[in-house]
Amino acid sequence: SQQGEEDPQALSIQEGENATMNCSYKTSINNLQWYRQNSGRGLVHLILIRSNEREKHSGRLRVTLDTSKKSSSLLITASRAADTASYFCATVPEGSGNTGKLIFGQGTTLQVKP
């Protein structure tokens, strides 16, 4: 079953603008991860934030985590046309132990127009 939901489902912006995607989840987690998927391809890991962290940066990416609200956001700054892809949050539910079970949100489709 899906762990959470993302919004917006689709986002269209101009190159150079910032893109913000939100993810909500339902159960307590060990960590939350963001992935990118180009159409018809596998997933690429972007960033992992642990349950005891509140914010993390990686290049043009900024991720926040609010465990009290069970939500996370991914900000892509100074977007580029090459950022066009689908973005998914994924959580490792607390108590899943060492199974490594990863549950995905619904995803946000981002289109960056040149």
Next chain:
Amino acid sequence: GAVVSQHPSWVICKSGTSVKIECRSLDFQATTMFWYRQFPKQSLMLMATSNEGSKATYEQGVEKDKFLINHASLTLSTLTVTSAHPEDSSFYICRAGPPNTEAFFGQGTRLTVV
């Protein structure tokens, strides 16, 4: 990062036939691998957890006899879609990697049943 190779990348088969998809971890040993299914414009749905040397653990609603999983070695898991039907047409993705760290995905397999 670690490499997970999935083969084939696409396959077309006739209804009633079986299709085998391979997932290999190329530079690390994976005692656990995961199989996901993705319909167009939708998120990844976890189908099953593949355990090396033991039976796979299937998610609720996934038919064990329909989707046979074998994890005979630390670097190879296979998913066999038996007696395929058009509704089995989908994008299948495998995943490996230690728990609670970033996950590594195969390139995905586009299955079309005609």
